[in-house]
Amino acid sequence: MSAETLYNEAKTELNEGNYEAAIKQYETLQSRYPYGRYAQQALLETAYAHYRQNEAESAISTADRFIKQYPNNPHVDYAYYLKGLVNFNDDAGILRTATGQDPTERDPKASQDSFSAFKDLVTRFPNSKYAPDSRLRMQYLVNALAKYELHVAGYYLRRGAHIAAANRAQGVLTQYPNSPSTRDALEILAQAYDAMGMADLRDDARRVLAKNTGASAPSPAGNATAAGKTTPEKAWWQFWR
Numbered sequence: 001m002s003a004e005t006l007y008n009e010a011k012t013e014l015n016e017g018n019y020e021a022a023i024k025q026y027e028t029l030q031s032r033y034p035y036g037r038y039a040q041q042a043l044l045e046t047a048y049a050h051y052r053q054n055e056a057e058s059a060i061s062t063a064d065r066f067i068k069q070y071p072n073n074p075h076v077d078y079a080y081y082l083k084g085l086v087n088f089n090d091d092a093g094i095l096r097t098a099t100g101q102d103p104t105e106r107d108p109k110a111s112q113d114s115f116s117a118f119k120d121l122v123t124r125f126p127n128s129k130y131a132p133d134s135r136l137r138m139q140y141l142v143n144a145l146a147k148y149e150l151h152v153a154g155y156y157l158r159r160g161a162h163i164a165a166a167n168r169a170q171g172v173l174t175q176y177p178n179s180p181s182t183r184d185a186l187e188i189l190a191q192a193y194d195a196m197g198m199a200d201l202r203d204d205a206r207r208v209l210a211k212n213t214g215a216s217a218p219s220p221a222g223n224a225t226a227a228g229k230t231t232p233e234k235a236w237w238q239f240w241r
Contacts, residue, residue, distance in 0.1 A: 003033040007042060019049040040070050044079060051086050059086045080121035081130040087114035088137055108148050115141045146176035153188045157195075166192040183212065 010025030026042040026049070033039055047062035063079040063086075070076060087110040118134040118141075125131060153168035165188055172185035186209040193202035 003029060003036060003038040006032070007038045010042065011045070014045060014049055017052075019053045022046075023049045023053075040066075040073055041075075043069070044073075044075060047079065047082055051082060056086050059083075077121055077125040077128040077130055080117055080124070081128075081134060084114045084117035084121065084134060084137065087111065087117065088141070108145055111141050111145055111148075115145075142176060143179050143181070146172050146179035146181040149176070150181040150184055150188070153185065157188055157192055160195075162192040162195045166196075183209065186212075 006025060006029040010022050010029060013019075013022035013025055023046055026046045029042045030039050030046075043062065043066050047059050047066060050056075050059035050062055060083055063083045066073070066079045067076060115138055118138045121128060121134050122131045122138070128134075149168055149172045153165050153172065156162075156168060157165035169185040169189040169192065172179070172181050173189070176182065186205050190202050190205035190209065193199075193205060
């Protein structure tokens with residue numbers, strides 16, 4: 001059986017949603033014809049089939065193999081995009097809402113890894129057809145990660161761990177200065193300082209909060225406390241600015 005025939009049979013299985021059968025066919029193709037365009041495409045589509053099977057680790061490892069083996073393939077941008085999608089849709093990540101769950105027990109790694117994959121895509125292939133969607137997903141992930149940190153800060157505040165609450169709230173302001181969560185982070189910061197008897201810092205936080213009331217988001221907090229003394233610093237995720 002030729003490489004083309006094996007590929008077409010695997011592709012048919014893939015299109016019909018028979019992902020396990022497609023994977024087996026693709027693997028057969030790659031073992032019999034390890035070189036050439038069909039082998040390359042089979043490896044990439046194997047990664048996609050694993051993704052559709054909800055086999056995240058296999059999807060990512062296969063995409064990584066494709067990137068390593070075929071860095072000049074015209075479809076390598078899709079491998080990066082697929083890696084981002086796998087973790088973006090990971091139900092075990094912070095994008096899942098879990099009423100009553102301790103937010104510190106959630107793992108933000110999937111969202112961070114997703115962001116990293118999308119970042120690789122738009123950095124390496126800024127003109128890729130997947131770049132616009134990747135940028136939108138990156139912004140969503142930034143806001144989700146900020147919201148995660150905010151939930152953790154609120155969790156610590158409710159339990160009287162005021163130093164931890166202040167540190168987490170400050171992290172939102174410094175790492176995600178333009179996210180929708182910054183206003184609530186300032187409020188938590190003010191409450192934490194108030195509980196610790198740090199009146200000056202409490203008042204500083206409230207002044208910044210009052211100054212930005214009605215705005216879409218508070219002004220970037222820079223790399224200092226909420227005292228308004230900012231050291232402008234590009235957030236870790238703002239690589240394009």
